[in-house]
Amino acid sequence: MATTIVWLRNDLRLTDNRALHAAVARGGPVVPVFVFAPEEEGGWAPGSAARYWLHQSLTGLGAALAARGSPLVLARGPSAPALAALATQTGADAVFWNRRYEPAAMARDGEIAPRLRAGGLHVDSFKSGLLVEPHEVATRAGTPFKVFTPFWRHCTRELEPPAPLPAPVELRAPARRPASLPLAAFGLEPRPDWADGIRRAWQFGEQGAIDRLAQFIDTALDDYADGRDRPDLEGGSRLSPYLHFGELSPATIWHRVRAAQAQRGRMSESRAAAAYLRQIWWREFAHHLLQHFPATTDAPLRPRFAGFPWIEDAGALARWQRGQTGYPIVDAGMRELWVTGWMHNRVRMIAASFLVKDLLLPWQAGARWFWDTLVDADLANNTLGWQWTAGCGADAAPYFRIFNPVSQGRRFDPNGTYVRRWLPALAHLPAAHVHAPWNAPANVLAAAGVRLGESYPAPMVEHAWARRRALAAYDRVKAMRG
DNA sequence: TTTTGAGTTGTTCGA
DNA sequence: GTCGAACAACTCAAA
DSSP states (O other): OOEEEEEESSOOOSTTOHHHHHHHHTOSOEEEEEEEOGGGSTTOOOOHHHHHHHHHHHHHHHHHHHHHTOOOEEEESOHHHHHHHHHHHHTEEEEEEEOOOSHHHHHHHHHHHHHHHHTTOEEEEEOOSOSSOGGGOOOTTSOOOOSHHHHHHHHHTTOOOOOOOOOOSOOOOOSSOOOOOOGGGGOOSOSSOOTHHHHHHOOOHHHHHHHHHHHHHHHTGGGHHHHTTOTTTTOSOOOHHHHHTTSSOHHHHHHHHHHHHHHOOSHHHHHHHHHHHHHHHHHHHHHHHHHHOGGGGTSOSSGGGGGOOOOOOHHHHHHHHHTOSSOHHHHHHHHHHHHHSOOOHHHHHHHHHIIIIISOOOHHHHHHHHHHHOTTOOHHHHHHHHHHHHTOSTTOOOTTOOOOHHHHHHHHSTTOHHHHHHOGGGTTSOHHHHTOGGGSOHHHHHHHTOOBTTTBOOOSSOHHHHHHHHHHHHHHHHTSOO
């Protein structure tokens, strides 16, 4: 019976995996393979935190596949010859994969498919990582959507994602066991080991995703509308890394949340579920935009922003990266990111706004830092988020929307719990002063053991002044054409 | 083709 | 303390 290679990429799961399911349905042996090829990512090879996550996930996925009968094969890129060699070794006649949507990955896949076909292989690809693929939707004029709400309305009007496919119970291994690299050959584990915080914060892999989704639905979904904005509470879903690596499919989320929504009697709780699903659509929208505007990973979508007066200041960038801006909510977020590989979404917005608008540092520098440090670093989401913050994207924040890090901190971390958790230097400051320690009376600072400028930095810029400076800079862009 | 309504996530100021 | 308006036009999507 014919053997099928399943080329796994950002779909590291057994459940609702269409390529895998189709391969099993052929009835013959199935050879799952992961090819590590960071050179083929168009300059966006996985960052440090994502590499660590990938290492853990491949470990778990390998065990799960082995338990079902066909161990995961690991190979080093380039992808095309690696796949061809594996087909020769195993006598496979087909290669299946789930489609990716990043520009470089699409270009690469588009080259590989005909090459494999020319070698006599049957090639098939599947939709599996998005509810709606970018080419499936367009405005009536036939153009890509550039505003979220019409995109969302269009997509949700009649869409009912197909029910998730079950995980295959058993996989037949090929008669001849193919060669496989040891996982260590990818060099994904950090040396020295700085990943302890990530390890403590996360349960990796598909089982982690399933557990996390269930926990979110049980404990946080009903309060999501407000809870999602509270970094001091566990109000978000924390599913982003699983979605990025495809350890959980959006269709699975959609169906599980809808089922929970149907069970909830109260209108407010049903609304909360709708608010959460809307976030899933933001992810879809990000992929839609990235596919249609592939240059936006590095360049502003609005051309006039090419002339924005960004400041080059390596020292200021380093202070932001290290969480030493002197604004506690920003620093706590940057610290959370550094330690756990993740930052609460509300805090991401505050930290990003600070970089772009208070420091006038280019958003690309922030995007690169997030790319390297986030376990959920996702080219589509990261690009959309930073362009939105900088106001240079398709559906961007108004230029005058400049987050005040003190009022944001007070509003969304009212007791200072989040700030104190990540900034031990402020652990004994009372809530009234924890978001603006420079305004605290000297005796309060002394009692809390805070020495501004020593144990915790003084603010690197005054926000009110920085706000006026940013408005002036945006005024210059506003006057330009484009 | 032209028109019209609308657009994730805020802040500040002054009544 | 609370509330509404101003912050500016611009672009998008659909009728």
